[in-house]
Every structure is written in C-alpha cells, then in structure tokens.
Amino acid sequence: MKRLALVPVLALVLAACGPGTTAPAATAAPTTAADIALSGPVTITLWHALTSDPQKAALENAVKKFNAENKKGITIVPIVQGNYTLLYQKTLGAIQAGALPELVHAYESQVADYTKAGVVVDLDPYVNSKTNGLDKASQEDIYKPYFDTNRFAQYGNRLLSFPFTKSLAVMYTNMDVLASSGVTAAPKTWAEWEDAVKKATVKDASGKTTRYGFSGTTDASYFNAMVMAMGGTIMAPDNKTVAWDGKEGLAVLQMLDRLYKGGYAYTPTGFDWQNDLAQGKLAFAMSSTSSLPFIVAAIKAPQNLVVNAPPQADPAKPRTVMFGANIAMLKSDPQKQLASWEFIKWFAETAQTADWATKSYYMPVRKSASDQQVLKDYWTKEPRGKQAFDVIAASIPEPNVRGQQDIRDVITNMYVSVMTGKATPEQAIKDAGTKANNILKENQ
Amino acid sequence: MRNIWKHAVLIFAALLVAYPFYYMVTTAFKNMMPAEATLIPNFVMMTRLFRPNDPTRIVDGYLVQILPFIATAFSIFLLRQQFLGFPKELKDAARIDGAGDVRFLWSVVLPNSVSTLVTVAIIGFLASWNAFQWPLIMTSRPDIQPVQIGLNAFRGEAGSSYHLLMAAAAFVVAPVVALYLVGQRYLVQGVARTGIRG
Amino acid sequence: MPFVFLFPAMALLAIFKVFPALFAIYISLFRWDVIQGAFRGLDNYADILWANPTRAEAFWRAMSTTFTYVLITIPLEMGLALVIAYVLFQRLRGRTFYRTAYYLPYVTSTVAAATVFVWIFHPQFGLLNAGLGLVGISGLTWLQEPDGVFQMIGRAVGLDVPGWAAGPSLALVSIAIFSIWHFLGFQIVIFLSGLGNIPEEYYEAARLDGASGRQLFTNITLPLLSPQIFFVFTIATIGVFRAFNEIYVFTFPPLLGGPLDTTRTLNVLVFRTFFQQGQIGLGSALGVILTLLILAFTVIQFRVLERRVVYQ
Structure with a gap:
C-alpha cells in the first residue's frame, strides 16, 4: 500500500525534474546578434x-x-x-x-x-x-x-x-585621534604609518588597550591591498601561481604581527570598528569606500575623518585594490x-x-x-x-581566476593564524602559498 | 495570516493520515538526510514543480513555504498516539449506528482530540515562526519572507548598533514567548509524549 | 478507504523527503562542478576519503571537529539536564517558574538567540568577559579564538600543552555553550516526564530499607530513567551531527566554520562545498557520507545501548 502511494508520485517528480537537470552546452557560440x-x-x-x-x-x-x-x-x-x-x-x-x-x-x-x-x-x-x-x-x-x-x-x-x-580599498583615518597623539599629517609610507599606529594607541595602568591604532578586518582584499601598496603583486604573470607569498606579503604579515603582539591592533566584531573610529577609540581602519556613509553617520565631526590610499612603499606611485x-x-x-x-x-x-x-x-x-x-x-x-x-587612478583589480574564492579563504586563515599567534609570519605565508598554488592547479 | 491558513491545512492533513496509520517509521524520514545535502535537489525540484509565470522569481511564494511542511512526521506521530488510545469498541459501536469512517473521525475522534490538536498547532506555529534555512534558500521577496530572515538581514544592516539589535530580537521573540506562556502545557506535553526535537 | 486518507501525506513526504534524497545520491555519482558533467561512479567518494589530498584533509578535519563537538556538547548537556530535572522534580518551590525558564530558550529561534549571544561573547564589552573580569580573567576573544582550550588553560598555569592535546578551540566551545543553553530545556522536559513515570512506591520501599538520597538516585532513578536517557542521547547526538544554523550565524561572516576552520563540522563542510565552492557533485557525496554516518551511528546506538536499557 505504501509502495503504491509512492510510485506515481516519484514518477511525476522525476518527469518534472528530468529534462531540466541536463545542463546547457558549455561552449559559447559567438554572438552575432549584437547588431540587431x-x-x-x-x-x-x-x-x-x-x-x-x-x-x-x-x-x-x-x-x-x-x-x-x-x-x-x-x-x-x-x-x-x-x-x-x-x-x-x-x-x-x-x-x-x-x-x-x-x-x-x-x-x-x-x-x-x-x-x-x-x-x-x-x-x-x-x-x-x-x-x-x-x-x-x-x-x-x-x-x-x-x-x-x-x-x-x-x-x-x-x-x-x-x-x-x-569600490576601492582605502585607509580611513581619524585625524583628531592622530592630533591628540602628536601626529599632524596622515602618514604616507608604511614606516610612518606603523609609527603613527603605535603613537595613537593608549593603554590603561593595567596594560589593557583603551584606544587602538588599527583595526584589522580579516578579509583577504585588505591583505591584497597592503601587498600592492608594499609594491608587490598578487598573481604571477602567467596566472598559474600566486605572488602575494613573496617578500612584500611577508613584510605585511610581519608588520601586522608586530602591531597585534604589541596590543596596537585588534580584530573587530562585525562592524564595531566603524563606531570605534567615529567615537575616537581607533585611529586607522582599512575598508571599502562604500563604508563611508556609515562612518559619517556615526561621527560627530566628519571633518576629522580622512579617506586616503593606504600608505605606500613608493608614495609617488600609489597602488591599492579595486x-x-x-x-x-x-x-x-x-x-x-x-x-x-x-x-x-x-x-x-x-x-x-x-x-x-x-x-x-x-x-x-x-x-x-x-x-x-x-x-x-x-x-x-x-x-x-x-x-x-582620487584613489581610483591608483587602483588595480584583484585576480579573477577560478578558485579565487578558496584562495581568499586561505589568505583569511593565514592572517588569523598570525594574528592569534598560531604561526610565525614566515611559516604562515609559506603554507598559505603552497595551498593557494594547489587550488590554482586544481582549477586549471 | 499565512500561518493560520497553513495550520488549518496542516491539522487537516495530519488528521487524515494519523487516523488509519498504525505502523509507520516516522522519524526515519526526518532524519534521513541533512537538509544541507538536499538543498540543491530540492531547489531544482521546487523550481520545476512550482515555477510561476515570472521565471526570475524561482519558487518565491507562499506555496513553497507551506507545502513541504504540511505532512510532518511529528504531527502524524503525535496524533497517532492519541488515536491509539481510543477503544476499538467505540469504533464498532459507531459502525453499528451506521457511522462511516469520515463521520466517526469527525464526530467522535475530533472532539476528543482537541488538546492534541492544540499541541500540533502550537508546535507547528513555532516551527514556522522560527523557520530560517528553507525560506532563506527558496524565497527572495521581502514581502513574503518570514520574520527570522528579516532579523538576520537586520543584523547586517544595524551593524554594531547593539541597542537596535536587541530591540529587534525582542520583537521577534515576544510572540513566541507569549504563545509559550499560554500554551506551555500543550507544548511540553507534546514533546514529552513523542520526544521529537523540533 | 485507508489509501485515500493516506495518499496526501504520503505523497508530500515522498516528494519533499524521499525524492530529494534519491536525487542527491544520483548527483553524487557525477562530476557536477557547477553543471552536470561526466559520470564518475564512486570517484567523488574516493576523492573525499583519500584520493584528493586537499579534499581528504578537509573531510577528516571536519570529522574530527564534528566528533569533538559531540564530545563536548552531549555529556555536559545531558548531565546538566538530568540534574536539573531531578532537582525540579523534588517539589521545589517555584518549580513551574524554573521549568518555564529552562524551556524558553528552546522555543527561541537560533537567529534571535544568536543576536544576543554575539553581544554576550563580545571581546570588548561582552557580558561573559565582564563577569570573568571580576575574577581576574580577561581578554578572552571567544568566537574569534582558534586556540585549543586545554592549551589556553595550560598557558595560564604555566604548563606547555603539546599540539595534539590542545583540545577544541575556544570558538567551538563558545558555540557548544550556546547549543547547550539552547537545547537544555528539551532534555529536561523529557527527563521530567520519565521521572513522573517512576512509581513512588519504589522510593518508599527503598527508604524503608534505609537507602540514602544518592542510593535512591543511582539504584532507582537512573535505571528506571534509562529509556529516556537513551532516547535523549540518540536524538541529541543526531542533532549535533546535523548542527548548522548556530555555526552559520556565529561564524559567517567572516569565514563559515572559522576561525582557522576550527568550527567547520561535516554539515558545514557540506554547505560550503555546495554553495561556496560550487562543487555540487562533491557536496552531494559529502551529504550522503554524513547521512550514512548518522544512520550507522543510530544503528550502533540502538544495538549496543538497547541491551542495557531497563524497560518497565
């Protein structure tokens, strides 16, 4: 009886599903219809x-x-x-x-x-x-x-x-926080920036940080942007291997490692960093240009907020992620x-x-x-x-190869493993580079 | 509104099935495969079966949110247990008086199963009020999406305005709490009798 | 006549439960990478289990995370539920109030509850850290923390815990805490109903023989409650195997199953393979493996445990 009830239903469903599940042909016929x-x-x-x-x-x-x-x-x-x-x-x-x-x-x-x-x-x-x-x-x-x-x-x-x-990856700076730390201009190079991050950080008597210099979002795009701004590239010219695992990528990780270890940087929960930046509890944050309205909405004196390309290895030729x-x-x-x-x-x-x-x-x-x-x-x-x-001119797109989504996750994990002290920057970037190259191979 | 209509159908269908159904491996269906593994097949099937005139809305509608949950192993199980308690003599007596199956179901079984039906209704309401993953995948129009999806979207929009987030969560939980306080007895009874975890 | 009654619900169950499962098995036999490709037989399964190093590593990692999650959730949840149910059953004043309070989380949706818990776990101004701060523990990052809890405890007391004994990440433990909070009421209700079925005469007789409270519990309550204990154990384990919503709402964004993949259970891996990698064939194969695992586990549970269960 049970079987009797099932058979017609399954047949019906199979009939409904059958033809549609076969995929369209993968070859793209040249479009000649563009001129109609x-x-x-x-x-x-x-x-x-x-x-x-x-x-x-x-x-x-x-x-x-x-x-x-x-x-x-x-x-x-x-x-x-x-x-x-x-x-x-x-x-x-x-x-x-x-x-x-x-x-x-x-x-x-x-x-x-x-x-x-x-x-x-x-x-x-x-x-x-x-x-x-x-x-x-x-x-x-x-x-x-x-x-x-x-x-x-x-x-x-x-x-x-x-x-x-x-949109673009840019550096948001709260100039008011910088001024109170004795920094008068937005830093142009990474060395100046690291120095400013440290100066802007305030700790209480117990050593707990009450104002941070930098909030690091674990999104891969910001790592990529920093690598570019350090003068590095993201992919090898033939697109078969990644290039962010080179010396510039390592320099980025080492710098972030120093900032996290010293209590100058933190990983925010959700969009907390926007409030922190607006309320003067944070000096720098890297984010997308499309975050602007949200920060402006939360800040009392918008003139204190500045949007820049990230600091650069060569400020004359700025680069960031588009x-x-x-x-x-x-x-x-x-x-x-x-x-x-x-x-x-x-x-x-x-x-x-x-x-x-x-x-x-x-x-x-x-x-x-x-x-x-x-x-x-x-x-x-x-x-x-x-x-x-004004930053558009400095922008470079991220890779669009198949497997890039997985590689982004590899980068996020690399970033997190360094920030939480699970791996040294050297180990982390080496492992991540190998993983990313394997992914690329699999997706050829 | 959708919930009322859905539960009318739900109770009716469960009633129909539970009555003669004595030996069914109920939980097997529920536990067969995790929903995540059948999402794509389900999505494809729903699209094929219920594709509305506008192809772009996929299955987007009330039907797709109602139909799969009309027959749930849980309500069948619960009602079956209730019906097992009816003495066979009662059925025989009804037959002698000339009452058929439908008549017996309607005038004897139904009035005596009110509390179980209330349990089924309350649990069904909770399940649809808290529905998340299925409507998340199947629907896209905010005007037909259930409240949990709205809350999840709001989590993204409100960012770090925790006071707003807490207020929103309170709004979403309030009806459930109210219903729970009123119908606690039925709910606990249902869970205790069948032990099915939502 | 019975057939007419049966048909609507049977048809619905067949369409929405049976058919998708069969279809998923069908998909799992193909290279289905965004679209249907060549028939592969069982190659997707081989890739997941050993043949493809990346896939196999992800799978075994998720297996171990899943079992860890089961191990930290189930014993604690059941132990707590048993104790609370036992206490509530002793005609405690305000018993109804407590029962209501414990059961309330269970009817609350995961999304709403998670909204509140994100704030409770907040590293800077969360309730948990504020509380721990009073006893001198500070700076825990809960859901962001990939370090093993044993490792962290070891570090706090100056012991060097080796990597293999690091234990589950604090992030996974945080999610387990949430999960226990969420499902505790369900178990309490089941245990309470079981306790109500134990005849009072048994206790009276034992008391006459001079049994202590502890003896009453271990010699009467526990054995007579074993059907419920067994039942709760089965249901809860399957529930944890299928855990998804709580991990989704707590870890995504930034990375589903993060930090450092320490909360990526099997079911989360299924979802990720499907919807973040577009690997529909492999995702279905993973789903089938997870289903078989749940089935096998259920069968073993029934076989092994049933013998020890005392039925009245």
Whole structure:
C-alpha cells in the first residue's frame, strides 16, 4: 500500500525534474546578434545583492529612471536576492533548474563559475557593435582597470561582465585621534604609518588597550591591498601561481604581527570598528569606500575623518585594490540580450554613473564623471567622496581566476593564524602559498 | 495570516493520515538526510514543480513555504498516539449506528482530540515562526519572507548598533514567548509524549 | 478507504523527503562542478576519503571537529539536564517558574538567540568577559579564538600543552555553550516526564530499607530513567551531527566554520562545498557520507545501548 502511494508520485517528480537537470552546452557560440534592433517591448530581470539603503534605493531609482526614459520598451525588474553569498546560491540553483534571470550581479570569481556552466554572454561583440556598442571615446573614458577585472584569462580573455558596484580599498583615518597623539599629517609610507599606529594607541595602568591604532578586518582584499601598496603583486604573470607569498606579503604579515603582539591592533566584531573610529577609540581602519556613509553617520565631526590610499612603499606611485561586484548578462534570446546590454550601457553613461556615485557611494566608472555638476556638488558637501575618487587612478583589480574564492579563504586563515599567534609570519605565508598554488592547479 | 491558513491545512492533513496509520517509521524520514545535502535537489525540484509565470522569481511564494511542511512526521506521530488510545469498541459501536469512517473521525475522534490538536498547532506555529534555512534558500521577496530572515538581514544592516539589535530580537521573540506562556502545557506535553526535537 | 486518507501525506513526504534524497545520491555519482558533467561512479567518494589530498584533509578535519563537538556538547548537556530535572522534580518551590525558564530558550529561534549571544561573547564589552573580569580573567576573544582550550588553560598555569592535546578551540566551545543553553530545556522536559513515570512506591520501599538520597538516585532513578536517557542521547547526538544554523550565524561572516576552520563540522563542510565552492557533485557525496554516518551511528546506538536499557 505504501509502495503504491509512492510510485506515481516519484514518477511525476522525476518527469518534472528530468529534462531540466541536463545542463546547457558549455561552449559559447559567438554572438552575432549584437547588431540587431529591438523590435518590441522586453522585460528584463536583474538579480542583485544590494540589500540595504542607500544602495538599494539608489539602484531602484536608477532603474525607474531607465524604464521611464529608454523609449525602447525595455522594462528592468530589479530583485534583491539577499547578500552576495545568497545571490550566488540562488544563481547556482537557477542554473541547475534552467530558469535564469537576464542580468545578474556578481563578483569576478562567481562570473567565472557561471561561465563554466556556459550561461554567460560574451560582452565584447556588444561593446564593439557598430550600431549598439560604445564608441571609442567612451571605451577610453571608462577606467582601464574596470575593463581588466572583467576580462577572464581562463576564458580567452573575453569580457564576461561589466563594472557595476565598484569600490576601492582605502585607509580611513581619524585625524583628531592622530592630533591628540602628536601626529599632524596622515602618514604616507608604511614606516610612518606603523609609527603613527603605535603613537595613537593608549593603554590603561593595567596594560589593557583603551584606544587602538588599527583595526584589522580579516578579509583577504585588505591583505591584497597592503601587498600592492608594499609594491608587490598578487598573481604571477602567467596566472598559474600566486605572488602575494613573496617578500612584500611577508613584510605585511610581519608588520601586522608586530602591531597585534604589541596590543596596537585588534580584530573587530562585525562592524564595531566603524563606531570605534567615529567615537575616537581607533585611529586607522582599512575598508571599502562604500563604508563611508556609515562612518559619517556615526561621527560627530566628519571633518576629522580622512579617506586616503593606504600608505605606500613608493608614495609617488600609489597602488591599492579595486573591488566590488559587476554585472553579467546571461543567455536568453537576442532581443532580451540586446535589451540587457542597453541597460548596462546606459548605467555606465557619464551622467548616470556620476549620479549613481553620489547616491550609492560606489565609484563612478568614467573619468568624465568628475566634470558633472551633480558630482561636484556632492564633493562640496562630502569632501571625502572626492578623496576616494582620487584613489581610483591608483587602483588595480584583484585576480579573477577560478578558485579565487578558496584562495581568499586561505589568505583569511593565514592572517588569523598570525594574528592569534598560531604561526610565525614566515611559516604562515609559506603554507598559505603552497595551498593557494594547489587550488590554482586544481582549477586549471 | 499565512500561518493560520497553513495550520488549518496542516491539522487537516495530519488528521487524515494519523487516523488509519498504525505502523509507520516516522522519524526515519526526518532524519534521513541533512537538509544541507538536499538543498540543491530540492531547489531544482521546487523550481520545476512550482515555477510561476515570472521565471526570475524561482519558487518565491507562499506555496513553497507551506507545502513541504504540511505532512510532518511529528504531527502524524503525535496524533497517532492519541488515536491509539481510543477503544476499538467505540469504533464498532459507531459502525453499528451506521457511522462511516469520515463521520466517526469527525464526530467522535475530533472532539476528543482537541488538546492534541492544540499541541500540533502550537508546535507547528513555532516551527514556522522560527523557520530560517528553507525560506532563506527558496524565497527572495521581502514581502513574503518570514520574520527570522528579516532579523538576520537586520543584523547586517544595524551593524554594531547593539541597542537596535536587541530591540529587534525582542520583537521577534515576544510572540513566541507569549504563545509559550499560554500554551506551555500543550507544548511540553507534546514533546514529552513523542520526544521529537523540533 | 485507508489509501485515500493516506495518499496526501504520503505523497508530500515522498516528494519533499524521499525524492530529494534519491536525487542527491544520483548527483553524487557525477562530476557536477557547477553543471552536470561526466559520470564518475564512486570517484567523488574516493576523492573525499583519500584520493584528493586537499579534499581528504578537509573531510577528516571536519570529522574530527564534528566528533569533538559531540564530545563536548552531549555529556555536559545531558548531565546538566538530568540534574536539573531531578532537582525540579523534588517539589521545589517555584518549580513551574524554573521549568518555564529552562524551556524558553528552546522555543527561541537560533537567529534571535544568536543576536544576543554575539553581544554576550563580545571581546570588548561582552557580558561573559565582564563577569570573568571580576575574577581576574580577561581578554578572552571567544568566537574569534582558534586556540585549543586545554592549551589556553595550560598557558595560564604555566604548563606547555603539546599540539595534539590542545583540545577544541575556544570558538567551538563558545558555540557548544550556546547549543547547550539552547537545547537544555528539551532534555529536561523529557527527563521530567520519565521521572513522573517512576512509581513512588519504589522510593518508599527503598527508604524503608534505609537507602540514602544518592542510593535512591543511582539504584532507582537512573535505571528506571534509562529509556529516556537513551532516547535523549540518540536524538541529541543526531542533532549535533546535523548542527548548522548556530555555526552559520556565529561564524559567517567572516569565514563559515572559522576561525582557522576550527568550527567547520561535516554539515558545514557540506554547505560550503555546495554553495561556496560550487562543487555540487562533491557536496552531494559529502551529504550522503554524513547521512550514512548518522544512520550507522543510530544503528550502533540502538544495538549496543538497547541491551542495557531497563524497560518497565
């Protein structure tokens, strides 16, 4: 009786699941459809991970504007899918189920995974299309690192996604704290910086730190940014091995090791560092440019807060990490793909990207954005916005190879093992380098 | 609102099954495989079975949150135990009086099982109020997502404003505490009788 | 007629419980790296258990973390629950109040409770550190601490504890503390119901023979409570094997199963392999292994323990 009840149900379910589980072919047919014209109204769905305001509202308003003004019958429907991890989970599931949105917001390593599943559209034909593409001036106007980060060496150096919510790794400094420690200017080199961190630290009679010099977030991007700013590189030129395990990486770890051991630095719980920095309990924090509104909201005297590129080995040639997510176009039909491209293109137009920067605190993608009145007005009101903008020129993207997500975890663990005294910087970086290279080998 | 409708269905379905069901290996289903291992298959299946017209919302709706939990081993087990206590003579007497199965279920079994049904309802309410992982994966529209997801999202948004976080947690816990204080007897009874850990 | 009644619930159980399990087994036989690839037979299993050094290391590490987690949670949780239930059963004044208080955490959602516990465990201004500060212990970083607890205790008293005896990380112990707090009430309720089933005459007879309170407990209560003890042991162990939510809410971000992978139990590894690495085939294989482990464990428990359990 029990079996009788089960059989038809299972058959039904199997029938429902069977065909959809076979994956689409992994080979990307060359898109020749980039030059067509839109023939009728199209609705495009955009999955994104901007869960909170002001970013979420900024995107929704931008989409509303596009829907009202595009005059081509294109309607974009933005759907927030939770944070980036959840968005990735859902996209993975959607790939298995064969029910994809047309546009998806994703980090580079995620785009690489989606490409492996054969669902990502190559954007080169669209960018270069005579009828629908970007003209040469526009292509040059968009910062080069923004293109670089979306070209995937593992996939024939094709442009598989487009800059969307970009930000930079910067150093936030509470100048008030520095002044009270006798430091008058934001440090430019790592040696000056380490000295300032130590000076800014205050300990009570029992030796317990009551004001810290630095808060170290264990995220791999900040380690990468520090390695770059020390003059190092992240990957070997052939992308087959990592390069952050060299002498610059070691110097970063050793420096952090000294700061932690001496009680000058701590690892914050969640976003505590933002309050600490705002309340003068912390001198320096490395974070994304998009943290700015949260710190400004918590601080009494915003003029005391300064945004800079991290200290440098060579202050004349500053370098830092450019990160943040991109937008990828997933395969549908030529009409929808073209409509999706129209949105991507519009979003990167000078007026739009300038407006976006003032409302979302992400970075504009074009150099010409700085001429826009809306951005100038914003900078008058929020000078730290301009300070961050000036760092763009120094920015370099992080690697976008498959396996990068795992390597980030390796870096985090390396960082934690040094900060908690489980390993010496030398041991930790050697082990981590070996692990990372194995991961790269496995993902070739 | 969703919970009321869900529990009406839940109690009805459990009732239907428990009545004739005497020998079922109940916990086996629940313990078979950790939910994490079946998330992808479940996700694929739900998408295939319940794909709404708008393909981008995947399974996003009430149905996906209700259907898998209508038949739970727990409520079946609990009701079965209750029904086992009915003397067989009662059933025979009802048959002689001309009452069929449905009639017997409705006018004899049901009125005498109120306290067990209340237990099932309370435990079901707690499970849906506290639901986290399933809706996290299956849904994406905030207007249909349950409260735990909202709280988790708020943990990210509130950052280190601990006073706000504590207030939010209190809001989320308050209805559960209230219900628990009122229905404590039924809840404890249910757990003690079946020993199933939520 | 019974079939008509049975069908709806059977169908639902088949769809949502049985089918996904079968489908997961199917997936585990393929190279399914984002998308379905070549059939691999049992190669995914081989990779996890020994063939792929990185995978095998992660798996055995997670195995050891899982068993450690079981070992620190279960005995403590059951011991506490037993003692509390026994005390509550002795017609204590305000017994209902205590029972309510102990059971309340169990109905509280993990997310809400974790929100509060993140603050309790906070290294700078957490409740726990404030309390320990009064007795002169300071600077514990709880959920951020990858060091083994034996190692830390050794360091505090000046003993050098070798690496193999470092013990579970303080982070894992912190999560275990939360887990014990969360599930204690459930066990107490079960034990209380078991205690209620023990006939009062047994105690009276033993008292007439001059048995002490301790003798009453070990010679009457414990043996007669053994069905409940056995039951709680089984259920709680399976629960700990499947632990996920509490580890997720406490460690992610920054790194699910951190710090230094010391809280990465098997179930967390399953999730990570699926959703952070996009390895669906390997993730399913891991899930199947975990399921088999739970099944095997349950069977052994029943076989070994059942003989010793005294049924009334």
